[in-house]
Amino acid sequence: MPVLFVNQERVDVAASVPGDTPLLWVLRDSLDLTGAKYGCGMAQCGACTVHVDGQPVRACQTPLASLKPGAEITTIEGLASREGKALQTAWEKVDVSQCGFCQPGQIMSAAALLASNKRPTDADIDAAMAGNLCRCGTYQRIRAAIREAAKTLG
Amino acid sequence: MNRSAVDNVSRSRRALLRAGLAAGAGLVLGVRLPVRAQTAGPGRTGAATAAPPFAPNAFVRIGRDNTVSVVSKHLEMGQGVHTGLATLVAEELDAAWSQVRVEGAPADVTRYANTMWGPFQGTGGSSSIANSWDQLREAGAAARAMLVGAAAARWKVPPESIRVAAGVVSHASGRKATFGELAEAAAALPVPANVRLKNPKDYVYIGKHVPRTDAKAKANGSALYTQDLKLPGMLTALVAHPPRFGARPRRVDASALRGIPGVRSVLEMPRGVAVLATSFWAAKKARDALVVEWNETGLWRGSTAGQMADYRKLAATPGRPARTDGDAAQAIAAAARSLEATYEFPYLAHAAMEPMNCVMRLSADRCEVWTGAQSQTTDQSAVAEVLGLKPEQVTIHMLHAGGSFGRRANPHADYLVECAEIVGRLAKAGTRDVPVKLLWTREDDMRAGYYRPAFVHALKAGLDGNGAITGWQHRLVGQSIMAGTAFEKFLVKDGVDETSVEGAATLPYAIPAIAVELHTPRVDVPVQWWRSVGSTHTAFSTECFVDELAVAAGRDPVTLRRSLLAKHPRHLAALELAAARAGWGTPLPSGRPGEKRGRGVAVHESFGTVVAQVAEVTVRADASYSVDRVVCVVECGLAVNPDNVRAQMEGGIVYGLSAATSGAITFKDGQVEQSNVHDYPILRMPEMPRIEVHIVPSTAKPTGVGEPATPVIAPAVANALAAATGQRLRRMPLRLA
Numbered sequence: 001m002p003v004l005f006v007n008q009e010r011v012d013v014a015a016s017v018p019g020d021t022p023l024l025w026v027l028r029d030s031l032d033l034t035g036a037k038y039g040c041g042m043a044q045c046g047a048c049t050v051h052v053d054g055q056p057v058r059a060c061q062t063p064l065a066s067l068k069p070g071a072e073i074t075t076i077e078g079l080a081s082r083e084g085k086a087l088q089t090a091w092e093k094v095d096v097s098q099c100g101f102c103q104p105g106q107i108m109s110a111a112a113l114l115a116s117n118k119r120p121t122d123a124d125i126d127a128a129m130a131g132n133l134c135r136c137g138t139y140q141r142i143r144a145a146i147r148e149a150a151k152t153l154g
Numbered sequence: 155m156n157r158s159a160v161d162n163v164s165r166s167r168r169a170l171l172r173a174g175l176a177a178g179a180g181l182v183l184g185v186r187l188p189v190r191a192q193t194a195g196p197g198r199t200g201a202a203t204a205a206p207p208f209a210p211n212a213f214v215r216i217g218r219d220n221t222v223s224v225v226s227k228h229l230e231m232g233q234g235v236h237t238g239l240a241t242l243v244a245e246e247l248d249a250a251w252s253q254v255r256v257e258g259a260p261a262d263v264t265r266y267a268n269t270m271w272g273p274f275q276g277t278g279g280s281s282s283i284a285n286s287w288d289q290l291r292e293a294g295a296a297a298r299a300m301l302v303g304a305a306a307a308r309w310k311v312p313p314e315s316i317r318v319a320a321g322v323v324s325h326a327s328g329r330k331a332t333f334g335e336l337a338e339a340a341a342a343l344p345v346p347a348n349v350r351l352k353n354p355k356d357y358v359y360i361g362k363h364v365p366r367t368d369a370k371a372k373a374n375g376s377a378l379y380t381q382d383l384k385l386p387g388m389l390t391a392l393v394a395h396p397p398r399f400g401a402r403p404r405r406v407d408a409s410a411l412r413g414i415p416g417v418r419s420v421l422e423m424p425r426g427v428a429v430l431a432t433s434f435w436a437a438k439k440a441r442d443a444l445v446v447e448w449n450e451t452g453l454w455r456g457s458t459a460g461q462m463a464d465y466r467k468l469a470a471t472p473g474r475p476a477r478t479d480g481d482a483a484q485a486i487a488a489a490a491r492s493l494e495a496t497y498e499f500p501y502l503a504h505a506a507m508e509p510m511n512c513v514m515r516l517s518a519d520r521c522e523v524w525t526g527a528q529s530q531t532t533d534q535s536a537v538a539e540v541l542g543l544k545p546e547q548v549t550i551h552m553l554h555a556g557g558s559f560g561r562r563a564n565p566h567a568d569y570l571v572e573c574a575e576i577v578g579r580l581a582k583a584g585t586r587d588v589p590v591k592l593l594w595t596r597e598d599d600m601r602a603g604y605y606r607p608a609f610v611h612a613l614k615a616g617l618d619g620n621g622a623i624t625g626w627q628h629r630l631v632g633q634s635i636m637a638g639t640a641f642e643k644f645l646v647k648d649g650v651d652e653t654s655v656e657g658a659a660t661l662p663y664a665i666p667a668i669a670v671e672l673h674t675p676r677v678d679v680p681v682q683w684w685r686s687v688g689s690t691h692t693a694f695s696t697e698c699f700v701d702e703l704a705v706a707a708g709r710d711p712v713t714l715r716r717s718l719l720a721k722h723p724r725h726l727a728a729l730e731l732a733a734a735r736a737g738w739g740t741p742l743p744s745g746r747p748g749e750k751r752g753r754g755v756a757v758h759e760s761f762g763t764v765v766a767q768v769a770e771v772t773v774r775a776d777a778s779y780s781v782d783r784v785v786c787v788v789e790c791g792l793a794v795n796p797d798n799v800r801a802q803m804e805g806g807i808v809y810g811l812s813a814a815t816s817g818a819i820t821f822k823d824g825q826v827e828q829s830n831v832h833d834y835p836i837l838r839m840p841e842m843p844r845i846e847v848h849i850v851p852s853t854a855k856p857t858g859v860g861e862p863a864t865p866v867i868a869p870a871v872a873n874a875l876a877a878a879t880g881q882r883l884r885r886m887p888l889r890l891a
């Protein structure tokens with residue numbers, strides 16, 4: 001039984017779960033953590049972004065079998081870092097979301113960026129966020145919210 | 155202002171991590187399992203919620219707990235309509251924003267029709283705020299009057315002496331009450347027949363900044379979309395769709411599915427083969443393992459190149475008249491100079507972030523549907539028809555939609571019909587009450603049809619010796635969206651689909667002779683409205699051609715437009731403000747060595763709203779380009795929520811920019827060539843221009859903002875590219891040679 005830590009809770013995954021199951025569908029169908037979304041299934045849209053051991057990954061292209069035993073997974077539901085909270089507050093303040101479907105993935109990518117780069121430039125933001133599509137076109141506000149969150153983190 | 159107004163289409167975080175072990179999914183959780191609570195929360199509708207004590211009309215519910223629930227008859231698909239409708243109610247009710255919640259209305263045309271569409275419940279044509287403007291303010295005002303009446307009776311004071319502000323009912327004597335405390339007494343009073351609406355100078359919410367009701371739920375992952383819904387015993391359905399439109403399964407070989415755990419059934423459907431399983435991944439693997447032989451006899455096997463060649467030939471012949479002012483052919487023949495140009499538009503996919511989906515549960519005498527429905531009336535009757543039910547036996551629970559852009563208003567309710575056929579087949583086999591979640595993959599979403607139709611436009615104009623336009627001829631060739639739908643009888647007149655020519659037949663420019671003609675070829679590619687419908691192509695051809703004429707006549711593009719818009723003050727106001735804010739006429743800062751820069755303008759009216767944009771571009775030595783800055787001015791009457799108007803302009807521009815720079819669905823041998831976002835690219839953050847939005851101040855009734863920004867950006871960019879390089883791009887998407 002592979003052991004994972006999902007949002008800091010221990011999860012024992014039964015051996016009967018096929019190892020090729022993408023993490024996204026383990027989260028969504030088995031753990032009922034539906035914050036990470038399916039948008040493309042081919043690591044092209046970023047809607048499924050979660051953190052694995054602190055790194056942003058596309059859960060739709062991360063097979064269960066590829067995860068190290070004890071891997072720590074954070075989804076939007078469990079995002080509790082200072083950066084994460086600052087981003088969520090900024091997201092509300094700037095009213096970033098339209099349909100909102102891409103936004104959990106956007107916030108997870110942004111949280112990973114701020115965790116490693118406290119003062120990202122616009123170019124840093126563009127590079128870190130280029131893998132996250134927003135069909136509603138909220139990019140300008142995403143940039144503004146990331147800057148706002150960086151500012152509040154001091 | 156308190157930011158805690160919330161949307162009810164979300165669920166508690168507590169419910170998120172719970173057992174939910176569909177049989178066969180096989181995960182064992184090593185944590186304490188919270189109770190299965192999700193089914194109590196999501197998909198709640200005005201109809202399903204336990205009756206609150208005070209429900210004076212179809213739109214306002216006030217509970218003893220002091221919450222004000224606004225029932226939204228329109229789908230929240232990103233455009234901010236939940237917030238907008240709640241604003242109208244809260245304004246006249248004098249509610250505190252923090253006590254306001256929004257829930258989706260059930261499908262019920264008797265109470266929730268779009269007042270601009272007759273007996274039809276639906277969201278579209280940028281009409282939500284416009285059609286609700288009086289209705290929702292009156293609903294709020296009626297509730298307020300009744301609360302005041304209840305307080306007056308309780309305190310034995312005249313109603314005129316009572317004040318309501320921010321959710322508190324009060325009297326000069328110091329007495330105070332909340333809405334919740336008065337709800338029951340108010341409910342006993344008669345609903346007033348007439349109500350007085352506020353003087354706009356007293357508005358506290360309308361025209362001010364009000365945060366979105368769904369902002370928090372969408373930032374913490376709790377907003378509930380159809381993709382997220384889970385019901386006890388639910389199965390996930392994926393459908394193998396045919397490679398060509400209209401093909402039917404001839405032979406299905408499911409032998410390879412045997413080893414896949416979790417697969418429950420394989421159903422041969424009229425339009426595909428459905429696989430039902432206990433999880434998405436099982437269903438996906440099973441679908442991929444299916445071997446289906448299709449009957450494709452007599453199906454369309456066309457290609458984009460051939461189709462466009464046919465369209466160009468048609469454009470050389472006269473079509474059905476859509477507008478005839480004077481004798482344009484004669485005016486052009488007699489002109490000192492004439493100009494011609496042909497513009498081409500590919501099919502476009504909506505590509506909402508959430509691929510199409512729905513959940514259905516069929517019981518003995520009713521079908522429950524969970525989805526984000528843009529056309530409840532169509533969806534309800536289409537599902538009823540498939541299942542042999544009456545429309546009122548079909549309940550629709552509204553969830554958030556992860557985008558739509560028209561797609562979730564399919565005139566044939568395509569994916570809902572697909573799911574209804576599945577639950578219908580299960581019922582025939584004796585399986586009822588099993589919820590089925592139909593999920594389309596991105597590939598299904600992109601390939602299963604319903605596109606913005608491809609078009610060819612041929613334009614011709616005459617210029618006199620002074621550079622004035624004497625005649626304008628515009629021929630359009632493209633499929634009708636309305637043909638074969640319930641809307642055909644209203645929107646197709648004398649063979650002209652109004653939505654094919656909107657924006658062209660309504661050209662605002664003062665030109666003495668105008669002829670607009672339409673050809674409507676029949677092609678077996680399913681088509682549908684796509685954010686801003688006809689304007690998606692007419693704004694481009696008209697605004698590019700007028701620009702070409704300006705250059706040919708040696709006139710400044712803004713000056714020429716200004717001279718032709720004297721009778722259109724709203725267009726003029728938008729154009730002038732855009733030119734001023736963009737610094738039109740001042741030199742652009744130059745780019746790096748080898749780069750060329752240019753500025754382009756376009757102005758267009760759609761859905762009663764006028765938008766003018768000035769785009770600035772940089773063209774690099776390798777012929778790639780970037781759009782750096784867009785100044786956007788909108789004239790939409792009174793802006794109910796200015797920040798949301800700005801958001802819709804920003805989003806509309808990005809949507810139009812994806813189409814302008816890369817959007818194309820093409821065909822080869824009758825098959826769609828694109829499949830996912832790698833070959834149907836969507837604009838990404840590094841390509842995002844700086845967008846500045848300005849709203850023309852107005853006290854007129856609000857008009858729509860969801861669509862009108864979209865069609866204006868492509869012509870503004872094409873005109874800017876022409877200004878930078880001298881190259882006129884007349885085929886979308888815009889690629890420089």
Ligand code: FES
Binds near residue numbers: 044060
């Ligand atoms: S769903 Fe994983 S990147 Fe699109």
Ligand code: FES
Binds near residue numbers: 136
């Ligand atoms: S907010 Fe709709 S896709 Fe990003």
